[in-house]
Amino acid sequence: MIKIEKRNDVSPSIYFLTPILAIFLTLFGGGIIFYVLGFNPLEALKFFFITPISDLYGFSELLVKATPLCLIAIGLSFCFKSNNWNIGAEGQLIFGGIVGGGVALLFYGHDGFYVLPIIILSGAIGGMIFAMIPAVLKTYLNTNEILVSLMLVYVAKLLLDYLVVGPWSNPEGFNFPETRQFSESARIPVLFDGLRIHAGIFITLITVFLSWLILYKTYLGFQIKVSGLSLKTAKYAGYKGKTMIIIVFMISGACAGLAGVGEITGPIGQLHRNISPDYGFTAIIVAFLGRLNPVGIIFASLIVALTYLGAETAQIFLQVPKYTGQVFQGMILFFLLGSDYLLFFKIKFLGLKKNEL
C-alpha cells in the first residue's frame, strides 16, 4: 500500500536547490546516454558543457543565445506567477520583430541616434499589443488564454512569411524570402570587435532589475503573487483581476517583442522566415527552471543556452546527432518536475493492514 501525502512545510532553500539537483541529475543521465552511445562520458560532457565556452568568442555566443531566452522568460514569469498561461511568447516575439523590422525598413538609409531607440520601442509595443489579444479575450469573453496565445503563434509566423515573401522582400534579392539588410543606424552596436555580444544585454539586465523591483517591491507585484497563490483570496481582497491579467500579458508581450527586435537588429540584421529557433517555447523551460525568479531566470537562461551551444560542439567533435541538445533540455525539465513532486509530496509505504486483506 502506497500513500501519497502533501508535505506541509517545504524549506525555501531546498526549493531553490532542486533546480541545481536537476542539473546534476541531467549531467549524470547525459553521461549514461553518452556511455551507451559508445563515448567516454566525461570527455563527451566536456565537449558539451565546457568546450563551447572555453574562449571569449564562445562566452560571447553564450550571452548572445541567452539574452532572448532570459528576456522572454522574465516576461513569462509575470504571467505564470499570476496563473496566466501565456504559451504564445514565440508569436509575440515574431510580431515584435515584424513591427520593429517594419520600422527599421521605414528608416532604411536614415542616419541618426534616434533610429535605433524608435525601432526597439516599436518592437516592444508590437509584442505588447499582440499579447493583449489573448488577455482581452480572456478577460472579456472568457476564452482560454493557452489556446488563443498558442494559435496566435501561427498567425504571426504566417504574417511574417507573407511580408518577407511579398511586400517587404529585398528588391535586389532575386525574390528570396528576406528583406534588405538594415542600415547601420538600425543595428544594435556590438560591444567588442569580432564578438557578437551586443548592447541588447544591457536592455536585458535593466529588464531583469525592473522585474525584480515590480515583483518584490510594488503593490502590483504583491497582487500578482497573491492571485497566483489563490484567486479567491485576490478577489476577496478586492484586487481588480481583469486589469491585472491585461497588465501581466502586456509586460510579457513587451519582453518577447524586445527579444524579437533584439535578434533582428542584433545578430541577424534583417527580417527573414527564421528569426527565432523557437526561443518563445524554450523560454517556458527557462522560466520554470529559474523558479520564476528574476535571478534564477538569468542562471537558467545561461544553462539552457549552453545546451544549444553544447549540442553544436558535440556534433562537430563527436558527430552525435543534433537532437542530443533537446534530450538534455528534456531531461532537465523532467528531473526538475520529478524532484518538485517529491518536494511537495511524500510517498509513504504502509504495511498492509489486517482489515484490508
Next chain:
Amino acid sequence: MYKNFLRYIISVLFLLGVSGQANADFKVGFVYVGPTGDHGWTYQHDEGRKAVEAAGIKTTYVESVPEGADAERVIRQLAQSGHDLIFTTSFGYMDPTNKVAKDFPNVKFEHATGYKREHSNVSTYSARFYEGRTLLGHMAGKMTKTNVIGYIASFPIPEVIRGINAMTLAAQKVNPDIKTKIVWVFTWYDPGKESEAAQALIDQGADVIMQHTDSTAPVQVAEKAGVWSFGQASDMQRFAPKSILTSIIDDWAPYYVERSIAARDGTWKQQDTWHGLKEGMVAMAPYNSAMGSDLVKEVEQLQKDLASGKAHSFTGPIYDQKGNILVAEGSVADDGMLAGMNVYVKGVEGDIPQ
C-alpha cells in the same frame, strides 16, 4: 651505415612533414539546413560528404542548423576547429558564410545556391536542375490525358521559376494543349503542406504531379490517387514505385570530392560553378518502364542531347504569358537571363507571387 641511417631518418621526417601538412590534418566541414534523413536536399549533400570521406578525407557535418543567428556561430566554429574547407549547403547561409570568410582568410568556403562572393576564399556552386525539368516536361506532356500538369513550388525565386518554365516549354513541344497549374507552398520541407498541395492539384484535374520541394509526401499522394509523379533531389522511387516516372537527382559527390582534393593540394581557386547533366551534378534516376519503351528511348536521347549541348532547355522562340518575345527564334537564353528569371512563359497559369 651511419650516413644511410641519417638519410633514412631525414627522408622519413620529410615524408611525415609533407603528408602531415597536406593530408593528416585536412578536414572538410558541412553545414546542413535539414536532418540528414530528409530523403531530399540534405540527404543528397550528405551522400556527397560520404564520397569525400571515401576519398580519404576527414569530414564533419552539423545538421538542422537554423538559417537565423545560429548559422554564423556554427560556421565559425567549424573554421575555428581546424576545418580547411567548409560547404554551407543552403541559401540562407549566404551572409553568415561571407562574414566568417572575412575573418578566416586561410579557410576556403563553398556556398550552395547563393550569389555573394565577397571574399576571395568564397566560391558558390549550384546545379542546372532546369535541365532535368526539361526531361520531366517531355514525359509529362506525353503521359498526361487531362492536359493539366500540377507543380508544387516552394518560393518564387529564379531557380524555381526556371524549373517551371523549362518543364512547360518541353511539355508544350510534345503536347501544345498542356496547362501548368502551380501551388506555392512557401516551404522547402513540410510533408503536410506538400501533400495538401498535391491533393489540390489532383482535384483540379492534374494527372501528372511534380514538386520543387523536398519531402516524399507529394509522390505518396500521387501513388494513392493513381496519377504520375516525379521525385525530387534523391531517387524517391521506393516511396511511390508505380507512380514515379523518374527522379531528378542532385549528385554533389563529384564536385565535393574534386573541390576537397583541390583544397587539400593547394589548387583551390574561387569560382562560380553551375553544373548540369553534362558534368553529372544533375542526374536522372532509372526511367519507369510503365511509360513505354519508345518514350524511354526518346527521353534518353534528349538527356544525351542536353548533356552534349545539342539541345538547350531554353531555345527560342520563347514568349512570356502576355505573348512578348523573351528569346528570339534560333537563339538560346544566356546564363545571365537564366540566373535572374522572374517571368512565366506562355502556358503557365496564374501570376508569380510578389
